[in-house]
Structure formats: C-alpha cells, structure tokens
Amino acid sequence: MTVFGCNDCFGCANLRKSSYCIFNKQYKKTDYEEQIKEMELNTVIGVKKAQEKVREFWKTQPNKYHQGLKNLNSTGSYVTNCKNVNDSYLIRESENMRYCQYMQMPKNKECYDTTIWGANMELHYETCLSGENSYNLKFCVNCWPACRDDEYCMDLFSSSDCFGCIGLKKKQYCILNKQYSKEEYKTLVPKIKKHMDEMPYIDSQSLVYKYGEFFPSDFSLYGYNNTIAMQHFPITEEEAKKKGYTWIEVPRGEYAITKKIFELPDSIEEVNDSILKEVIECENCKNAYRILENELIFLRNEKLPLPNLCHDCRYERRINDRLKIQLYGRSCMCAGNVDSTGIYKNTIEHFHGDKPCEEKFKTGYNLDSKEIVYCEKCYQQEVY
Ligand SMILES: [Zn+2]
Ligand SMILES: [Zn+2]
Ligand SMILES: [Zn+2]
Known part of the structure; x- marks a missing residue:
C-alpha cells in the first residue's frame, strides 16, 4: 500500500526505497526468501491467508487523505500532477477542471463534467468517450481525434462545426448529417437552439431537456447496470426503472461445468495442461x-x-479495492501521539504536539471506512 521505490517487499505500507521487508519488517535477503517460501503463495490456501493478513496489516497503518501526488488546489481521488482540478476522479497532468473523471491520458484543460478519456482535450463540457486533440465540444459522445466546435454529436472523426450529427468523417458545417454552407450553418444553429428551448424534449420522468442538457438517458444504448455508473452509484433494477434508466441483463452462455473449485489442485505445480479443456x-x-x-x-x-x-x-474484487468517486468532508484522524482509534502509534512528535490535529479535508475514504486517514502534514511526518 502506497510504497515508492521499493523492490522485493511483501504486504508493506508507506515504505520508501526499501527491499526485503515483510509487513514493514526488515529481513536479510535469505531470511526474506525463506519467509516468502513458507507462505506457500503457489497454493490457493497460501494466497488466501496472505491476502487476509495483508488487509489486516494495512488497517493498522495511516493513509494519506488524498490518493494522488504533486497537485495544486485540487481535490478528488487518484488525481495527480494537476492544478485547479476539483471534485474529479482518476485524472493526470491536467488543469482547470471540475467534475471530470477517467481522464488519465495527459494533458487536458478547461473541462467540466467530462468522462473518459483525455489526451489533450480542451474546453469540453458534458462529453464522454472523447479526446485526442479535440477542442470545444459540448454534449458529444465518442468524437475524436481533432474534432472541434461540435455540439450534440456522436461518433465523429476529425470533424468540426457539426450539430446533431453521427458517424461523420472529416466534415464541416453539417446539421443532422446534412451539409450546409458556412453561412447557412451559422444562421441555422442559433435557430435550432432557440427551438430546443421553446419545444424541449421531455422524457418519461418529465425531465425537461432544453439546449444545454446532455442527451436523455432514454437514448442510452446500454443498461444502467452495464456501465461504470454502477460501480460508483449502485442501485437495484427496481430503483433504476423508477428513474427511467434501462436495465439490460446480458445473458451468459449455458456451459456444462466440468470442474468445481474443490476439484482444482491447490498448488500450481500440480496443474497439468488438461486444465485448459475444463x-x-x-x-x-x-x-x-x-x-x-x-x-x-x-x-x-x-x-x-x-x-x-x-x-x-x-x-469486481480489484475495482472494489479502489476508492469510489464520492468525496467526504472529514478531519484528520491523528489524535496526538496515536490515531483516534488507538491502533497506530506515531513515530515522532507532530506539529500539533499531543493535541488532536483536526485538519479538515475532502477525501475518498468514507466515514465508515476502517482505514486510518491522516492529513498531508501528519502523513508526511510519519512517512518521509
Ligand atoms: Zn464469478
Ligand atoms: Zn493531521
Ligand atoms: Zn498528527
């Protein structure tokens, strides 16, 4: 958990430039190898036991309130090398953005309410699945590379000044996929926007979609349960239907099971190639x-x-180990010489002496989480 510059370490937390450590305890190389061997990580039981131990150990160590590095005036989990990026999630090397998520391809700027994926995006508002040098897009889906000044478009490729188009390549001044002159386009688009305001689309939930709203969820090709929304805002089928979201159960193939888990060999050495047919x-x-x-x-x-x-x-198990998109207002759990649960003892005296730190922050760790959460300063006093 959060180690830097380490090699040959097992189950450790908050270490820097270390080798041959197990649960933060230093071993000699030969002893380390012996200990690892004894854990029998080549077996199902060995791995299960080790995973349980690791999780127990991690709960005894402090976490920095924010998962990310080298940010300026930024909030959100897994936000790194960013400036003025707030309430966002999984962002790298970007600036001046809010409510953006899954944009780990640098560099992006001036985006708002944008989801997936980045690589030099600028001035995006309510877009998703777009990126790669796309500029000034609004309410667009899957428009890239180098798309410019498009609105309400889907699946465009290197196209600019398009409105309500789908599947176009290297086009300009198109409305609903029909080609217009520059002058016609500039006259028609404001008229359409005015019309959208006067006669908005109203969905099954009576939500009103004037110009300025993203496409209604009724138009989604996917069920709510098939999307990453489900990872962050899990709801039941019934709740989804009440909100007017589609729900699509993707049928799994019918297969005749030839092996149950208890019939699998415990260690990898006992597995022979016939397993490929099972x-x-x-x-x-x-x-x-x-x-x-x-x-x-x-x-x-x-x-x-x-x-x-x-x-x-x-x-699902891997994703569940990651913080979710929500942020919570919390205080530092450093209570003076120990954390507020009494599990972790500080190794040195902190800037706040033996009084609680009480520094406030926005964090992805919710109030019910078992992790010990420290502010930046307290964390850095323990981990350096
Ligand atoms: Zn399964
Ligand atoms: Zn603190
Ligand atoms: Zn402290």
Missing part, C-alpha cells in the same frame, strides 16, 4: 470460466495458483 464453476457467482493457455503460462512463471473466481468476479 469449464470451471466460479466460487462466487457460479458462472462458468476457463483458463487460457497464456494465463496458465503466466501463473506457472509467477508461481501463482489457479484463480477461484471468474473474470467478472476478479475484476
């Missing part, structure tokens, strides 16, 4: 999954056991 039942969701040849090669190289979960469940 259809395995996921320990969690009971759906079928297979082991692919390259996956088996990887597991053998890394000396890791066969997975007990299908790909979807593994993905």
Whole structure:
C-alpha cells in the first residue's frame, strides 16, 4: 500500500526505497526468501491467508487523505500532477477542471463534467468517450481525434462545426448529417437552439431537456447496470426503472461445468495442461470460466495458483479495492501521539504536539471506512 521505490517487499505500507521487508519488517535477503517460501503463495490456501493478513496489516497503518501526488488546489481521488482540478476522479497532468473523471491520458484543460478519456482535450463540457486533440465540444459522445466546435454529436472523426450529427468523417458545417454552407450553418444553429428551448424534449420522468442538457438517458444504448455508473452509484433494477434508466441483463452462455473449485489442485505445480479443456464453476457467482493457455503460462512463471473466481468476479474484487468517486468532508484522524482509534502509534512528535490535529479535508475514504486517514502534514511526518 502506497510504497515508492521499493523492490522485493511483501504486504508493506508507506515504505520508501526499501527491499526485503515483510509487513514493514526488515529481513536479510535469505531470511526474506525463506519467509516468502513458507507462505506457500503457489497454493490457493497460501494466497488466501496472505491476502487476509495483508488487509489486516494495512488497517493498522495511516493513509494519506488524498490518493494522488504533486497537485495544486485540487481535490478528488487518484488525481495527480494537476492544478485547479476539483471534485474529479482518476485524472493526470491536467488543469482547470471540475467534475471530470477517467481522464488519465495527459494533458487536458478547461473541462467540466467530462468522462473518459483525455489526451489533450480542451474546453469540453458534458462529453464522454472523447479526446485526442479535440477542442470545444459540448454534449458529444465518442468524437475524436481533432474534432472541434461540435455540439450534440456522436461518433465523429476529425470533424468540426457539426450539430446533431453521427458517424461523420472529416466534415464541416453539417446539421443532422446534412451539409450546409458556412453561412447557412451559422444562421441555422442559433435557430435550432432557440427551438430546443421553446419545444424541449421531455422524457418519461418529465425531465425537461432544453439546449444545454446532455442527451436523455432514454437514448442510452446500454443498461444502467452495464456501465461504470454502477460501480460508483449502485442501485437495484427496481430503483433504476423508477428513474427511467434501462436495465439490460446480458445473458451468459449455458456451459456444462466440468470442474468445481474443490476439484482444482491447490498448488500450481500440480496443474497439468488438461486444465485448459475444463469449464470451471466460479466460487462466487457460479458462472462458468476457463483458463487460457497464456494465463496458465503466466501463473506457472509467477508461481501463482489457479484463480477461484471468474473474470467478472476478479475484476469486481480489484475495482472494489479502489476508492469510489464520492468525496467526504472529514478531519484528520491523528489524535496526538496515536490515531483516534488507538491502533497506530506515531513515530515522532507532530506539529500539533499531543493535541488532536483536526485538519479538515475532502477525501475518498468514507466515514465508515476502517482505514486510518491522516492529513498531508501528519502523513508526511510519519512517512518521509
Ligand atoms: Zn464469478
Ligand atoms: Zn493531521
Ligand atoms: Zn498528527
């Protein structure tokens, strides 16, 4: 957890430039190797035990309130090398943005309410799946590269000055995919916007969509449950339908299970190539999954056991380890010489002496989370 410049370490937290540490304890190289061997990480049981121990250990160590580095006047989880980026999520090397998410391709600026993906985006408002040198887009989906001055467009490629178009390549001055002259375009677009305000689209929930709103969710090709919204704002099918969102259950294929989890060998060394022909039942969701040849090669190289979960469940488990998009107003948990739960003892005296720190911040760690959360200053006094 949050280590920098380390190699050959296991289950550690907050270390810098360390080697041969296990749960932050320093070992000699030979002892380290011996300890790792004893954990039997080549077996299912060994990995499960180690994962539990790691999670228990991490809960005893402080976390910096903000997951990100080198920011100026910025808030949001996984925001790094940013300036004036606020209430955003998973952003790198960008500036002057708010309510933006999943833009890890640098560099982006002056964007608002934009989702996925970046690479030199500028002046985007309510767009998604756009990027790569696209400039001044509003209410657009999947418009890139080098799209400019487009509104209400979808799937455009290197097109500019388009309104309400779909699937165009290298076009300019088009409305609803019809070509106009520059003069016609400049006259017609304001008229259409005025018309949108006077006769707005009203959806099944009586929400009014005048000019300035993104496409209604009725138009989405995907079910709410098929999107990343579900990771951050999970709702039931019933709740989704009440809000007028579509809900699409993607049918899984019917497969005859040939192996149950308890029939799998415990260690990777016991696995033979016949496993590639088996259809395995996921320990969690009971759906079928297979082991692919390259996956088996990887597991053998890394000396890791066969997975007990299908790909979807593994993905979900990984994503659940990440902070969500929401931010919470909280105070530093440093209570003086220990954290407020009494689990972590500070290693040196902090700037606030033995009184609680009480520094306030916005963080992705919610109030019910088990993690110890410190402000930047307290964290840096412990981890340097
Ligand atoms: Zn599963
Ligand atoms: Zn503090
Ligand atoms: Zn402190």
